[in-house]
Each structure stands twice: as structure tokens, then as C-alpha cells.
Amino acid sequence: MTAPSAQFVTTIGLEIHVELKTRTKMFCGCPVAFGGEPNTRVCPVCLGHPGTLPVPNEKAIELTNKIAMALDCEIAPHSIFHRKNYFYPDMPKNYQISQYDIPIGSRGSLDMEVGGESRWIGITRVHLEEDTGKSVHVGGGGRIREAEYSLEDFNRAGTPLVEIVTEPDITSAEEARVFAQELRSILEFLDVSDVRMEEGSLRIDANISVEAPGRSGTKVEVKNMNSMRSVFRALEFEEERQRNALMNEEELVQMTRHWDEKSGVTIPGRVKEYAFDYRYFPEPDLTPIEPSIEWLRQLQEELPELPIAKRRRWMEELGLGPYDAQVLTSSPGVSVFFEETLEAVKDANPKQVANWVANNLAGALSDTGERFSDLKITPSQFAELMDMVASGEINASQGKEILSAMLLTGTSPGSIAEERDMRQVSDRGELEAVVDEVISNNAEVADRIRAGDMKPFGVLVGAVMRATQGKANAAVVTEILKEKLGAS
Amino acid sequence: MPITRKDVDHVARLARLALSEEEKAALEEQLSKILAHAERVTSLDTEGVPPTSHAIQLANVARSDDVVDPLSRDDALANAPAAEEHQFRVPRILEEEE
Amino acid sequence: MSELWQHTAGQLSALLGTGEVSAVDVTESVLERLRSVEDDVKAFITITEDEAKAKARKVDEMRSAGEDPGPIAGVPVALKDIFVTKGIRSTAASKILENYVPGYSSTAAARCDAAGLPLLGKTNLDEFAMGSSTENSAYFETRNPWNLSKVPGGSSGGSAAAVASGQAVWALGTDTGGSIRQPAALCGVVGVKPTYGLVSRYGMIAFASSLDQAGPFTRDVRDAALLLDAIAGQDPKDATSLPIDHPSYAASLEGGVDGMRIGVVKELAGEGLQEGVKIRFDEAVSVLEKLGAEIGEVSLPSFEYGIDVYYLIAPAEASSNLARYDGVRYGLRVDGEDIVQMNSKTRAAGFGPEVKRRIMLGTYSLSAGYYDQYYGKAQKARTLIIRDFERAYGEFDLLVSPTSPTTAFGFGERTDDPLTMYLSDICNVPTSLAGAAAISVPCGLAPEDQMPVGIQIMAKALDEPTMFRAAYAFEQSFRGRDSQIFPELVSR
């Protein structure tokens, strides 16, 4: 018996680890940075030497509170650190200082939109912990199981890490991707992390189970998803795998699976021989975190407008479409660029500007892999371009060409237009002569229009544009053509 | 409740201690005895009593986010039992853990 | 005139201050004494003669240049080998750290150095401070200077013996559940367990983090106050160190006990005491009474299970603190096929039986399914002990008991039975669990074995001034102060 796929129910919960953008590590003064020569950002504390003690970074506590607030969590008036005990060579003390029963934030939610509909995903907890070091596996192609031995670099050990756990409220791979993107934007707007999945400053693991009528689901943990795209692909794959297994009445096992980007499949991990026993207990070297109401209020006031609020405001106040609004709020870089362009424009309207930023500019950037923060051009230069288009000085396709040149050189649109002799021709006298010539060359078409058939009108406009190498102002051309042919 | 040999094996594995058979046998007996003596605590009525993990009450002790110079790489590796390419060398890692 | 090594730190400070003697003279004298009796006592794991002399010269140079090196500068000190010292091997008396040379210093060691105290060496202890006799050292046994066939107590047995034998003018130890007070009593010297958080734990190799506290061993109460003044105070490297400006303890000695309310703890001063301990303790209480203290008896029922609470909490914390000794970054490594084998063989070879026992006990009491029954329960019982103290301190300024139920015992007498050994700390653990302060002061020799007995004076957290005042008053009036005389080093 095969069940119709509509009856399958997919349940996904995400566990996200975010490296905070502090200057120093969580419990010592070593600098935090990505990469670098191994073991050059370590000290007795983060190497777990005998007698050393952790002292928490107040900035990391502040940033964790901000994340918890942005996710609408309840902030614990008293939260504590625990030790999570297990042996691993990249963990210097063989316990991780983490949080357990009283995290900084709990019972929050993230508000997002999927296919135009609002969805609230529950946030179980937001807690603060420390990162591990990194193992490099030598021999056996660098894979852990075939390696001959491993090398440990503790530069990353002790980096402040925030763990965010969602409720199992996500029902599809697409929703998981939207959630992950929305969360990433929020973290970027809060300016708390670099959120670079490829560098590991944002790491996403998922628990997914598919249920069929009469058959309960089996929770599978999916790891190693290193991009937003792989979150989607891995979960889509896993959803399909579990559905097939249910349809074929195969047994599903609770396990960890690793996403393999190249082959596009999840690979089963080792089945755990023993249940983990972390022997959590309150960290005796640290004191509780008890934020004052005044401090929390101050943090709340400092929170920036979050992407979803900005998106909704712009749709309502500026009339932006959902797609443009989404793109313009996907990172603080793009939204600041948009806002500053809007302030600088004279003729162009917000919708037009939004459309250009969200499509032409964002598109050009995603082609080169650049970020808005890397842009060579300024919002005021971009505003100048928008005004040139809006005033009819240049047409849209000229505008795009100028934009490409601007992105490469960082020069102003006016000078590029000048240089390339791209000023749009709007002068009636000049254009009338061209129009007259086009009408005489296309007498048959002109007659049809004079007789009231507007269908071939575009043919004449196109001919004028060609005759002027695209520089003619299309609006003026239309006006003249209509006058001359007595069309309305 | 006396400690069984299975408990000893399990705990030794958690604690990463390669114990001899004699050690395990002795521990089975000694730990049972110690925990039996602790019976008067484990059977205590502590209904409504909060746990104490710090005898002295302090809160919010933290440091400012200021960089302190890290160790030189040679100092970092000075006590390493085995090192290679400025990293700590360890035998192959078998278990998959977090 | 007596030798310089026989003087107290207070006396030596005065001589050094007036320039009558130099720091080099004092240090040479102490080192000579150290060398001459070390073969009998075996108090030191590492002797740092060169460092001590260099520091002494530096102090003398400062003085002759007209600079003030501080009031106690030039009086040599010994440190329990659990305080990490930069460039000097620091072992915790464990094979696992046999060749460990730290790149940094503990705050307590750094403060001794800043106070101008030449470092004589690192003293023996029970491995990782786990024990009550110093028999658990991975290296050798330290002998009690009063009778070389007896233990010095522990875990800070090396520091206690060094001070008792004149091998150091003073020394630092650590106390988790009696590890300063009990050896102080057994060796006939003064030992202080300060309020938790008064002395930084940074660089003190951790045993049980919520209980560990450093403190002085000295020959008299004034010296203890002087040394505590030098090492106490907030440290930004220890989040649990108390953010307070502590008063000068050396300035808190005078004033006597007239009118002070002192409670004798019924549960610790009655049954189960060795006869001579009981005799000397009762005498000490009557001295306090004669000095004007109001003596009363107080019952603290929860103290009955103090030892059990302690032996559930301390090993649990220890099992986690000692997980870092894994053969990866420093210390001993025994090779293995894979990481699990390497870790497990290293730890099996590097830790002694008592350390393994406590790691096993602690791991068990934290493990899934047992937390609530053991560790969780012990934390609640800890609350009950603190409440009992609070009640008692509502009635009394100080509490007293013998420091140890017995005098020093013979080697091997308690090693076969861990539980009996654990019971040696019965009088000491309640104060540790409450994070409060206590001092052990010598109160004579037990008639039956001529071995030292100590009285433990307990104070509420941060009430060291009252504790020192009573201890000093007692010491001043106590007649027949056998403990002030250096024992003859003979095996009886």
C-alpha cells in the first residue's frame, strides 16, 4: 500500500550555533578571528592548563541577550552556566562550559513569511557557550575514520558561541531555508556575528522526521549543511528518503546523517554505541547572570528595527512588492544602501529605486559574490543614476549598462554616460526628423495605424530606437508618432 | 544500592580510565561501601530545600572585552607530548561525538 | 642566641626592617636547616635554592637602595606543589604532571613574590590534594617532625611538616575539606582556611572548585595574619574571588575574647575523640572561658552527615576538573592505538589509586539517573549545613571543636580503608561546605602519645578578624605551649 504524499507530515527542528563577533574569547582575553597560523591565539586558560579559571566576557553576555530579545524570548532573571562533560581532543578541558536548565533566553518565536503567509516558529532556547578547537585529520583523505592521526589547533577554542534551538514547528525544507535566512538577516541586523556559513560562524543542524498515517516518525539528525542552499537540499533529500522508506515499509533508525554536498545525499553516521552521558552540573568557577531591569530596557532600546518589521513598513509606506521588500531587508548592507539612496534621489520614486536595488544591483552582486558592504559605488552615485533614468535622460537599458560600468570603476553615472555618448535624445526637432524618415520607410504599417490598428505601433517605436542606437527617449518618440499618425 | 561491576565498567569508560581487573574489583567494593555510608544523605528528606552550588553569593562577575596578548606559539606547545606543524598531535579519533 | 630559622616571620620582619639581619642571612639559615633535616622529613618535592637566594639578594638590594620592599619582605616561604609557578615544575604530587613546567604563576604565588618572599620550594601533598595523610603523593611520604613514624596529615602535609620542622618560616597550603587545618593540628602549627573567595584560586590546581581555598601555615597566629594579609584580595582572574577590601588581619589581633560568645559544637567535640585530644581540647575551652568568653554548647545535627555530603560533592567536581589530564596538551602521555586508548592508558598510568577512586565516585554520582540521588541531594544537604551554621551564629560569635578527632596516625594505618581515612576530616568539612573561615591553633600534646593537638576556631564568612582575635588571645594565654618548641626529629 502506498500512502498519497499529501498525508505525510514533516516535522523539522533546527539547532543553530552562532559565533559571536566579540574582540576576545568567551573566558579569556585571546583575540577572536577566523583562520590564521595554528595555535597563535591561545593562552593557558583556553588551553585548559592546570589551575586556570574562566572569566566571562561581558560583551558576549550582552550580545546573547540581544539575540534572545530579537527572538522575542523571555530573559531569565537568573541564569547559570553548566559544565557539559565529555572527552574530545579539540576540547581543552574535556568539558564545555555551556548552559543547561536555565538558559539566558527561552520561549521565543521568529516571525517569518513563506509564500506570502505569516508563520511563527517557536524558539525553545537561546544559550551561551564556548566553541571547540579544530582537528585536522591526516592520512585517509582527511576523513576522520580513515585518518592515521589528527592535529589539534586551539585558535577557535573558547570563541563565544550562541546556541539557538527551535521548536519542531517547521514543516518543509523550504520553510527551514526561509527560517535560516530570516535568522541570518536578524543576526546581521543585530551586528552580533559574521554569520558566514562557509567559515563556520553560522552552523545549522536539523532534526527531521516524516510521519505517515498510522506510522510515527523517526527523528534523524542532519549535520554538515554548509550553506543556505544545502540546508534546503539536504532536508529535501532527507524528507524524500524517509517518505520512500515509509512507503516501502522499510524500517527507519534514529541516527545522525551527514549531508554530502557533492553527491547530494545524506550519509549515515556511526550508530551510537552508548547514549551520551554529559554529566551536567553547575559550573562552580562562574557566578550567575542576573541582568537588571534597567540594563535590559537599555538593550531593548538599542535593538535595531528588525528585517521583518522593516519589510512590512516599506510595503505599506512605500508600496514595495513583497519580493523587493524581501531582498532589500535580507541584510543590513542592502537595506542601508536602499535607505541612503532614497534620501539622495530627486526624481526617482521609491518603488523604482527598490526595483533597481533588489533586481539590477543585487543581481549584479550575487553574480560576483560581493556584499553590499564591499560596493565601490556610493548610494549618492546610485541615486544620480536613478534620477537620470527617472528624468528620461537615459533609458533603462542604458541605465543597466552604466550600472555595470559603475560597479567596476566606481565612477559617477554622469561621466560614464558622457564618455559613452549615451545621453538620451529627447529633443523633439532632432527626433521628428528621424520619425518622419521611419514613417516614410514603413508606409504600409503607418497606414494601418492611421486606420486605427494599434497593434504594429511598437514596430515603429522599435525602428526609431534602432535608428538612434537606442538613445531616443521612448516616451517622446511615442508622443511624436501618435501626433503624426493621428492615433490616440 | 550497591555498585555493580557493570556500573564500574560504564563509569570507567566515561572517565577514560583503563583499569585493571583488580582495580575494578576493589572499586566495586569500595564505592559500594562509601555510597552505603552516604545513605543517611541520600535518604534525607530535602523536600523544598534549594541546592547550594556556591556557598558565597556573587553574581554578574565578568570581564570587559579587551584583548590580552596570547602566548607565543612555542610557549603554547612547550609542554606538548607530541606536536607537528605547530599543532598538537593525537592518535586517530574514532568516536563521533558533538 | 637562637638560630634565625627558629624565629617567627614577625620576629624576622622586625630584624629585617631595622637592618640587623639581611634577607640573604635569613634565607641561608632556613635553607641550611631545610637541607639538614629534609632526609628525615621529606617535605619538599622541589627545592628552589637558587631562586630563593636570588630573591633574597634582590630584597636586600632594594633595602640598601632605600626602597621599601614591604613589611614582610625577605622572609622565605614554601608553597604546596599545587600552586602553579612559572618556570618551576608544578606537579600536584602526581605522575601525570611529573614534567609539567608552567608558563604562568598562580596569583597566590605571584603575591608572595610581590611581597618579597624568597621561594624555598614546592612541598609534598596527597596527589591533587586528595587525602588526609600525604601518603597519596605519587613520589614519597612526608614524615611528621614530632614522630617520624607518623603521618603529617594532609593533604598539605609537606607544608605543615616544613613549618613544624623549621624548614620554612611559613608556607601556603590549600584546604578543600580540612587539608590545611588537619595537618596543621597534627604537626603542631597554626593553619588557616580563609573564607571561600578571599584568596584567589587562579593557578591553584583545582580539586573541588566550590570548596578549594588557599591559606597559610605558620608558627604563630600573628604570622598567619601577616601572610593572609599578603595573599588575600580580589583577583580579576578568578570570577569567584570576593570583591571586597579586606581589613588588615595583623591589625585585628588585639582585643581579647572578653564577652565573646563561643559555642562548642556538640557533634564534633563529644563522642569518637581520642582521649588525649578530648583532654587538650577541654583545657583549651577552659582557657577561653578564663579569658572572659561566654562558653555554651550548640548542637548542629546536620554536621553528622557532613562527611557524606563532602564525599559526594568534592569527587563530582574533581571528576570534571581532572578530565583535562588527557595526554593531549601537556603532562604524561602513554601511547595508544586511538584517542580513547591513549586517553585511558595515560590516565590509568598517571593517576594514583585515590585519585582514580574519587574520579570514579564523582563520575558515578553525576551520571545519568544518579544525579538527583547523589550530587543533587548532597547540594541540598549542603544547604541544611549552611542553615545550621546560620542558626548557630545567631547565638554565638565563634564555634569551636578539636581540629582533628585524633592525633597523627601511623603510616599505612588507614590506607586500606578509604572510608576511615575520609572520617579524619569530620571536624573540618562543615566549614568548607559553608564557605566560611576557620583556624587551627596548637593546644598542647596528647598525654598518651605526646603528639600535637589543635583547637579549631570557626567563624562565619568574612569574620576572620574575630577569629584571629580569639586565636591570638588563646595563644597568648595558653600555658605550656609545647607546640612552640621545635620537635626533636626522632622516630619513636
Ligand SMILES: [Mg+2]
Ligand atoms: Mg551546543
Ligand SMILES: [Zn+2]
Ligand atoms: Zn586564551
